[in-house]
Each structure stands twice: as C-alpha cells, then as structure tokens.
Amino acid sequence: MKIPALLAMLATTLVLANPAQATPDADAAQKLAKDSGCMKCHGIDKSKKGPSFQKTSAKYKGKTAEGEGKLRDLITKTTKVKLDDGSEEEHGAVKSKDDAQIKNLVSWILAQ
Template identity: 40%
Template sequence: MKIALICAALLATLSSASALAADPAAAAQKAGCMACHTMDKKLVGPSFKDIAAKYKGQGDAVAKLSDKVRKGGAGNWGQIPMPPNPAEKIGDADLKEVVGWILKS
C-alpha cells in the first residue's frame, strides 16, 4: 500500500512538472517574470513583444536570452537592472520554454 501511495505521489509530481514546462506563461508567472514584464507594454522591464522584436531572426537568441536571464544585468534596456534568476527560481527546461515563448510574442 505504501509503495502504491509513493508511486502515485511521484507520478503526480512528474505530471505537474511537465505540465508547467508545457505552459510557459505559467512558468513565467511562477518564476516572477510578470512582476517586471508584460506581454505588450513596458513595466519595469521591456515588454515581451519588444524583446521578441529586438531578437527576431537571431539564431542564437534562445541561448543569448537564457544567459541574460540567468546572469541578470543592466544597460540593454535602460539602467534598471534585472536581477539574476538562478536555476532554483526557474529550471533550465522551463527557462528555455519561457524564452522561446517570449520570442514568439
């Protein structure tokens, strides 16, 4: 009986993690991205639409933006810094999904 409960809990955890990765908007919300960014207007940081336009056609955009999200920084969109976002805040798979979603905005 205990093994069945453990297996059920493990499956529920795995399915919720994959559901989060499948929903980049939810992952962005959970990671706190939406506290400073919106889809179509500047808030604290640039809109996702503006980010997508700036990086349109750049083949390395996902890697470049993922690195910027991880390291944080300032100067690309003004002087307000974006804090670093470590893997504990948003995992690599979710980060890649979110950045890809942003670039499609």
C-alpha cells in the first residue's frame, strides 16, 4: 500500500472515531446536570448564581480540546470559583465517573 493511500485511510478512521463529532444526548446531559445539582446555580439560557450554560459555552466553544479540557476539569473537580457578585464558593463536581456521560455533558454545554 502506498503512503498517500495509507494516510487517507488513517485520516478517515480518525474522523469516524472522533466522538466529539456526535450530537450530544440532551436528555441524558440535562438529567446528569440536574442530578448533580448544576441546575441550582446554572440555567440553560439565564444566569442564576452562576453563569448560564450559554455563557459558559461562549467562553469555551471554539477552543477545541483546550476548551473542552478546561470545561471538563471545571465540572469534574471540586474547585473554588468566583461568582458575579465577587464572592467565592466551592464548585461541586458532577456526580458521575462515567467518561461517556461526562463527555456528553461537556458536548451538550458547548452546544448551547
């Protein structure tokens, strides 16, 4: 097999295997967000105590893997966050260790 054909086959395999291309399961993502307490502080299109998911999406969308990684860290690790009013509080972690569920939630947030 010639190198250009091999490279074309490899590129096709990578594109088809990339789960980031898949449409997120909105119902599953919203259920995980609700079960994890995210909806207490975040609305989809309206800010509450924390920014809306639309604002979060605008902040991280288009930053490819770097943005996805930062958002993933934010939702999976317990960290201190600064709120709009200047106060700080501990940001809870999503209540799942399932990689597929977490990827779906990240994709759904970025799709807002």
